[in-house]
Amino acid sequence: MGELPNQIVQGVLVGGLYAMYAMGLSLSVGVMRFVNIAHGDLIVLISFLILTLIHATGMGALPATLIALPIAFAGGYLLQRFLLQRVLGKGVLPIILVTFGLSIIIQNGLLGVFGADTRRVSGGGIETATLKIGGGINVGVLPLVIFLGAIAMVMALDWLLYRTRLGARIRAVSDDPATANLVGLPSARVYATAMGIVGVTIAISAGFMSIWTNFDPTAGPSRLLIAFEAVVLGGLGSLWGTLVGGIIIGVAQALGAQIDVGWQLLAGHIAFLVIFLARPEGLFPKY
């Protein structure tokens, strides 16, 4: 007794990290109507940037992540402005092919520069600290911080999209780019800004991921698949739904790992496929 509730709690907390991966994807899917195949690889790329900053200067993980934030914003902005914008609105094939090519370039570029070794960033003790809550359940401080971070990220993005002028512009361009252009909105710049914000979510999740889990240059695709599952399960465009989707995958994996460690990943995918077949529009669809 006590083992199963404990596993579920751990699964929920892991779901917070998955939701962080998924938040940027949810934003790019909702606003730009495309699935960025390089999303996972961008997370891994920023993780290696953080790792490099730490190794080069000896700073901690937190300042390194803070430095990565503006870099990731600029990276996302430029990526959208000079590459993705050129193939937007020409159907799904070009955008999939370009982000697919980008994914392969990032993976192999990292392999060439850093080698195939598995990496991890030290969080300065936070990764081993735990809190005892009743009923034999121990909660790691880091997973709890990440989970609360995911909730904060949902609230911040929700506020940004629905309470600010920038959010109104992003939604206008997303709903109808032609009309948005007509009333004088610089749609290319609005899209680029949205992608910059996606970059910020990528940097935050990269910072947490690099402390909590091992990563290597080829770790991107598995992050992409989990992020995609969370977005689709939650319902396209719904940020709270994405959080719930991430939690479902996390709990399914934790329960799968109870049967056998080898079942962890498979259980997450199976849970996704079953729920998707039952509710193809997701749990909280917005569109």
Next chain:
Amino acid sequence: MPRQSRLWIVYLARAGLIAGAAVMAAAPMLFATRDVAMLTEFMSLLTIAIMWNLLAGYADIVSVGQHAFVGVGAYALFGFAAIAHVDPYLSIPLAAVVALVVALPVMVIIFRLRTAYLAVGSWVVAETIMLAAGKLAAFGGGSGISLPVSVVRSFGHRIPERYGTIYWIAFAVAALALVATWLLMRSRIGLGLTAMRDNEEGAGVVGVNLIGLRVLCFLWTAPFLGLAGAVITLQKLRVSPPASFSIVDWTVYVIFIVVIGGIGSFEGPIIGTVVFFLIREYLSEIGVWHFIILGALSIAVVLVEPRGLWGLVRRWLPADVIPNSRSRRARE
């Protein structure tokens, strides 16, 4: 020089294609064993490339999970030949049947996704099938298993003989894939597919059954991918989840081949496969950088000439080298 006066180039290219096919048909008698092995891989990749082109280039099904069916074909071949002791030659077409049967539930899942999400959705399905294959104890679990010697021997006792037999099977599969898909494209169905490629909404308006054509194309590709998986297993002599379901070998390379060669044309996959093998032969020693070159090249193709190398050449030619469109023939 008017385009029409370059028609002799088209005829020359057609003659070259036929001569190339004749040389390929006789390859085991002409080339060394090492080259025959390389050509066997060529035929398998060509088969997979033709199928991905049919899906992404015509039917608007941009899948990143077609390696699933290659893996299913590989495992089915092992299951029939090594576990059920079915005749190894008979096991090859049976592998195609299994791939087709698996394609049905996969289709039910991924066709529920809108086109933009189908790519990653098909990848999730492929990943799930691969992980499930790793749970099959009779197939060696996660680390895989080798084909029994008795099965391997039935394709030839000595190595050159066996390589020759497997090559001819690979050649037959590629030829079947090419000719059958070509006949499909020349039929009424192909006319609908070409219309879909050029303008999907317009095709729907004039009465092309978009969903029916998508279903047909998806089910069309699965058995051929299964055959390719069976041939690949005969050549590699073992099955394992990471190798039989390799996304790099059977999806990443294939996408590069079709995009660089020319998506949405019949010549594209052939040109792309030739270019890919040239790049691999001469650039494989630079390791990860050949991936980066292929990735950058394919992005450049999408930005500059979405119809790939063949699209560049086709601008200068009055006709297709492989004539597959009745409408275009009628116009000329």
